[in-house]
Amino acid sequence: LAHLSNKAIYLLWLGNLRYQCILLCRQYVQKLLSTQEASYLQSLRNLKKKINLLQSSTGKQTTRTINSTCPRLDGPINGRKLGRSHAVGHEVHVLCDPGYELVGSESRVCQESLTWSGQQPTCRDINECASSPCLNGGTCVDEVNQFSCVCAKGWAGLTCQTTAAAATLPAATMGPFVRPSRCTIMQGTTHCTCEPGYTISGRDSNTCTDIDECELFHNGQAGKLCLHACVNTPGGYRCSCPIGYNVTRDGRSCKDIDECATRQNNCTKDQMCINTYGGFQCVRVDCPKIPNATYVKTSPMRCERNPCPVDNKACSQTPNSFSYHYLAVVSNLSAPRVMFRVSALRPIGDTLRFSLLGGRQARRHFTVQRSDRGTGQLMLVDPVQGPATLEAEVEMSELERRVQLGRYITKVTMFVSQYEF
8 A cells, every 4th residue: 555645545445434334324224114114014904903893893783783673563453553663762653443542552662672662552442331322211332433322112313312202203294305314423422414405403403404505695706506597406406597598508597599490489481480589589571562662572581672664753762672680689788789780782872871760769779870981880779678679770872962862771670588698
């Protein structure tokens, strides 16, 4: 080493020192890793022990839960049980059928000891004879949910409350509007009811009398039971209609019978049947007989004038035609109301004039108004109370420069019924 300089010796020493440090660090790291590995393995072993303990505890708890139920309970005879769960802490209830009373516990709970609390319940028949319901020396016979009485001589009735003579009286006097009641006895109390349409008659609970619906509901909030006439029947009622009407499907109102369509009329061959509300009319159209003119029937409801001679001015002034129309209306029809319209098919003049013909009665109920240039209408201005027959004549005149060219008469006959529906 003599030939080495001091600097070289220093570097050599420093390298040897670095090598020793590296060896020491490696040994320290290996020891640290070994310690951590041992700690990790110990923690892993502890975790496995805890998991095993937890699994074991869960299995025991599940087994205990499955086995923690009380014995099955069935409902008692003549009763029933409410509640299906038999687990610890759950509760069941017991109810008895009508006519039976509960003996024992009404509610029972499944306890921790896996036994039911309380006393086993039973349902015992109620003794309806305990209240001595039979009167006047009658003997009570207990039955399921009811009783019957064996009456002493001279007595009758459900509880032997009437004499035998009185008991036979209703049978002799009962008719369709009087019926016997239906009585049942429960727990010593008598309940009597009637058939629909009947009610208990006063204090006598054994007799039911008919309810007169026609009188009771004559002016109810919903209106009359029948729009025409109500007929009381045993246990009910029915609606009736006047002659010429049938009851509608709802059973309350009336509809007209068309005697003409159903051939329920006595009109002859030379007559025409006109159906009216509640009846019919047989009419025959004959052409009018007017001086200086002759008429011929051109249709069942129309007559036209034969041509006039050229020099016969009186003939040319008569109506050109007569038309006949028949209307069926109900009584008290509201007014004003248009009843009929008249118009010219082919006007030949420059003006059409409409006027009402007839007497005082026609002018009292009718008037004629123009609806447009070529149409006039017959108006009802005063309601008519039936039964009645009204006639009105509407004249339509054609004019050319105020000179009359033709006259046409329309006769309207109204048959007013007696009833308003």
